[in-house]
Ligand SMILES: NC(=O)c1ccc[n+]([C@@H]2O[C@H](COP(=O)([O-])OP(=O)(O)OC[C@H]3O[C@@H](n4cnc5c(N)ncnc54)[C@H](O)[C@@H]3O)[C@@H](O)[C@H]2O)c1
C-alpha cells in the first residue's frame with residue numbers, strides 16, 4: 001500500500017509513559033532513594049502527584065515543584081536513570097526508529113519531564129536534540145538537584161500550550177500523549193488532532209476526549225497512512241488466550257505489540273460467542289469447544305492455536321471454509337503422556353494404589369498376591385500414533401511385549417506386533433492403553449462389549465479422550481474384577497476450572513487412579529507448547545506460512561524481501577486463480593513470487609509483488625468472486 005513519507009504532519013510526542021513506558025521523575029526518585037527506609041513512601045507520593053497532574057486533577061506547576069522537593073537526586077542518579085530509560089522505550093517507538101529518523105524535521109518531543117534524561121534517550125531513536133522541549137534541572141556545586149529552571153515555560157501551568165504557540169508550526173499538527181496536558185494542545189486549537197496513547201497506560205478521562213485512541217505508535221502511523229514497521233498495527237489485533245496457557249505465549253504476542261487478553265479457565269459456547277467477536281487469534285486447550293456457532297460469531301478470526309495435541313474440540317472443516325487456519329502442538333507433550341502411562345501401569349499392576357489407600361487407613365497388608373511385574377507382559381495399544389509409538393519404545397525397554405491396533409497402516413517400531421482388529425488386540429493384552437484421537441466416530445469405542453473381550457484382570461488405561469470410553473461400563477468392569485486396575489486421565493465431562501468439583505461413577509473404586517487431565521501437564525510440555533504454538537501463529541500472521549496447520553493448505557514461505565505479499569484465501573472452485581491472475585495482468589502488477597496450495601475446501605494463493613500498485617487493484621482482488629479472506633503483508 002503506498003504510504004506517505006513526505007510532508008507528514010508535525011507530530012508532537014509526549015515523553016513519560018508515551019515515548020517511554022515509565023514516568024522519568026518517579027523512576028529517578030526510586031533510583032535516588034534506593035536503600036532509604038522512606039523510599040516506598042516517597043516514591044508513592046511522587047507517583048500520586050504525577051497521576052493527579054496527568055489526569056488534570058491538580059495544577060501541574062504546583063505538582064512539579066512538590067515532586068522536585070521530594071526528590072533527593074543528583075547528577076549520578078540521572079546517569080543511572082538514562083541507562084534504565086533506554087531499556088524502557090515503548091516497543092512501538094523502538095520498532096519505528098526509521099520513521100522517526102527519516103521524519104526528524106517534523107517530530108518534536110514536548111514534555112513536562114527533563115531534558116537531562118529525555119535528550120540522550122530520544123536522540124538515539126532519531127529525534128533531533130533541538131526538537132526536544134522539556135524542563136531543566138538546577139544543580140548545586142555538589143551536583144545535587146536543588147530546583148528547576150523557573151524561566152522555562154514548561155514549568156508553568158499550560159506550559160505545553162505556551163511552548164507550542166512559540167513554535168509557530170504551520171500545517172497539520174498532531175499531538176500524541178497519555179496525559180490531559182497533551183489533550184490541551186488540541187483543546188487550545190494549536191494541534192488539529194489529539195491521539196490518546198494507550199500502549200503503556202490507559203487514562204479514561206484522557207481517552208474520552210481523544211480524536212483517536214492510539215494503541216501504539218504503529219496505530220498512529222497507520223491511522224495517518226504513514227510509513228511504518230507493521231503493515232497493520234498489531235496493537236489493533238486482539239489475541240484471546242484461554243485455559244491458562246504458559247506465560248511464554250503471552251510474552252510472545254506482547255513482545256510483538258499484539259493486544260492480548262488472558263483468561264485462566266475455559267469459556268462455554270455462549271460466553272465464547274460473545275467474547276470472540278473482535279478477536280483475530282484465539283489460543284485454547286482441550287476444554288474450549290470452537291463450534292460452528294462460535295465460528296459464526298468470529299468475524300475477525302484468522303487463526304486458532306490449540307495449545308495441546310488434540311484438535312477434536314474445534315470444528316476444523318468449518319474453520320477452513322471460513323479461511324481460519326488451525327495450528328496445534330503435535331509433539332510437545334507426547335513424552336509427558338507416555339511417562340504418566342508407564343508410571344500408572346506399573347503402580348496398577350502391582351496393586352499399589354489399593355495398598356497405599358489401606359496404609360492411609362492404618363492397614364498394613366504385606367502380601368504378593370495380585371502384584372505383578374510388567375516385564376514379559378503384553379501391552380496392547382489402541383492407536384499407534386505419536387504417543388502410541390513412543391510408549392511402544394519405552395514399554396519394550398521395560399521388557400514388555402508390544403501389540404498395537406491402528407486403523408491406518410503403521411510401521412511397527414522395534415518388535416511391536418500389529419494386530420488386524422481391535423478384537424484380536426483386546427484378547428491378548430494384559431494391559432490395554434488407549435491412544436486414539438478424539439474424533440466423533442471414536443465415541444464410546446470401548447464399552448461393555450469390548451471390556452468383555454479383554455482378559456480377566458486386565459489393566460486398563462485411558463489418557464486419550466474421555467468420550468472414547470463408556471464410563472458406566474468401565475465402572476462395572478472394575479467392580480466385577482474384570483478390570484484389575486484402571487488409570488483414567490480424561491473424562492466425558494471435565495470441570496471447566498479448578499473451582500468446579502469432579503463428579504464421576506469412577507470415584508471411590510478400588511485400584512483406580514484418577515487424574516484431572518494432566519497427561520500433558522508437565523512444566524516441560526507446557527513451556528514447549530507455550531513457545532511452539534505462538535511460533536506457528538506468528539509465522540502465519542507475519543509471513544503467511546501455514547506449515548503445520550491441521551486444516552489449511554500447508555505452505556512454507558520465504559521471508560518477505562523488498563516486496564509486498566498478498567494472501568488470498570478462496571473457495572476451492574474452478575477458475576478463481578485464472579481470474580486472480582487476470583487482475584494482476586490488467587493492473588500491470590509485477591509478480592516476484594507466487595505460491596498456491598489447495599485442500600478440499602479452500603485454495604490459498606500467496607503472491608509477492610512490487611510495491612507499486614493502486615487502491616483500485618486491491619479493491620478488485622477483494623471483490624473477486626469466491627474470495628473468503630484477503631490480506632496484505634509488508
Ligand atoms: N491426557 C492428555 O493430557 C493428553 C495429552 C496429549 C494427547 N492426548 C490425546 O491423545 C491422542 C493421541 O495423541 P497422538 O499424538 O498419539 O495422536 P496421533 O494422531 O499421532 O495418533 C492417533 C492414532 O490413533 C489412530 N486411531 C484413531 N482412531 C482410531 C480407531 N478408532 N481405531 C484405531 N486407531 C485409531 C490414528 O490412526 C492415529 O494413528 C490425542 O489426539 C489427544 O486426544 C491426551
Ligand SMILES: O=C(O)[C@H](O)COP(=O)(O)O
Nearest residue numbers: 285286287308309310520
Ligand atoms: O490434547 C492434548 O494435548 C491433551 O489432551 C492435553 O490437553 P490440555 O492442554 O487441555 O491439558
